[in-house]
Amino acid sequence: MSHHLVEVNELRYTYPDGTQALAGVDFRITHGEAVAIVGANGAGKSTLLQHLNGYLWPSSGQVRVGDYALTKQNLQDARRSVGMVFQDPDDQLFMPTVREDVAFGPLNLGLSEEDALQRVTTALRQVGALHLQDRPPHRLSSGEKRAVAIATVLAMSPDVLVLDEPSTGLDPKSRRQLIDWLAGYRHTKIIASHDLDLVLDLCQRTIVLSAGKVLADGPTREVFQDQKLLEQSRLERPLRLQGCPVCSLASS
Amino acid sequence: MAGTESRLFDITFLDMLACQESPVHRLDARAKVLTTFIFVVVVASFDKYAVVSLLPLFLFPLVLVVQARLPYGFLGKRLLLVAPFALMVGAFNPLLDQQTQLLLGTFAVTGGWLSFLSILLRFTLTVGMALVLIAVTSFPGICNAIDKLGAPRVFALQLLFLYRYIFVLGEEARRMVRARSLRSFHGRGNGLKVYGALLTQLLWRTIERAQRVHKAMLSRGFVGTVPLLQMKRFTWQDGAFVGLWCGFFIAVRILSGSAELQVWVAELLK
Incomplete structure (x- = not known):
């Protein structure tokens, strides 16, 4: 059985106040893929992510993680296999020290303290944050918080890594470090972002959401070259795919 | 809001102090929390006119401050900041209780003044000790300790x-x-x-x-209980710290009750 598969069929979700956030979303993400989910504010990205490990239950349709449809019975299993990195690391880092925070997941999985601490060390080393382990989360910089938030998820050895706006609030250097790190991470990745240059660097495939529907799903470069599609979904071509104003002036 | 900010800064600063290295910092958090608890109980158990008999108890916070190399200026300022509360509590005592309790030569000291002074001393001892405890243990360390000591x-x-x-x-x-x-x-x-x-x-x-x-x-797999990491082992040094200091507090308390000592102190004051 492969846990590395995420599939969404005819997914619909309406909030209690009547707002329809998802109006029939379909896609299938397979092992090792890096997929971006992009779209305007309110397009349904966050709502979609919240379905992937069962915070929200679809009004209709289905989410499949691995070979099974997500149900209340296999929820714990799905939450282990789909690791979610939140937009605001302050929401994710709730324990008094970095070490305890990273150990939270492994201990909940029933690991012994020794094994949990082993995982803490491995995960923190992976994101280059081992030196922060005794620090309280509120004394970390945004970049450090982000790295630790990713480590908290890695410590649970997820099969699929889901990141919600991972580059928000990072300075250019921290952003670049994050991109380099994510590029080296070989498991399945799903990244929701407005940072289309980051998407261009990391994801071979892009799903464009608009008004709760999939407007496009294809190779990232192709999607970002489609000017009409980008305008329709309130997006802009990534800076790197735009002509450089300085160079083009010089040549003209 | 500046006030709130500086309060938050205080907590951060106390926590930074708690990251230092010293024999006191190395002690188990449980030992420090337990000893402080007994210290506070002993301080509270004294007679309302107790002044001189409270003084030996200052040894405990002072020894910790010196051993842990804490900045006494910072601690002193924090104490002064909260002092108005203690002053308010005791401010009316000298007016309400005018019975003479002590004669210092020809100068009569009323019960009100004695109890007022006693309140200030107790306040300094307990609040000061609370600050010292955070500065040598850290706030999360204290929380972990009370959990391990059996609090819910x-x-x-x-x-x-x-x-x-x-x-x-x-x-x-x-x-x-x-x-x-x-x-x-x-x-x-x-x-x-x-x-x-x-x-x-x-x-x-x-x-x-x-x-x-x-x-x-x-x-991350939360199902109703938050796992807290185990603490390091409770060593004989931790035990000795609790035993010796608590023994000292109790000795001071018992001696303060003895009539001979009171007579001796009264003689000394004359």
């Missing part, structure tokens, strides 16, 4: 979450107040009504954040 887990967790999010909440409140003052002119926009709106906002944000934190917990 939910109690320790409440404190830990309070500690974790008070900075986040403080920062949010600070941003809101700054945003308000940037658009308030000539005292307009500073009224109680606006404060009400700000507080409502803050409450909403807190609830929303709590929901997101809960989601983050769920996504």
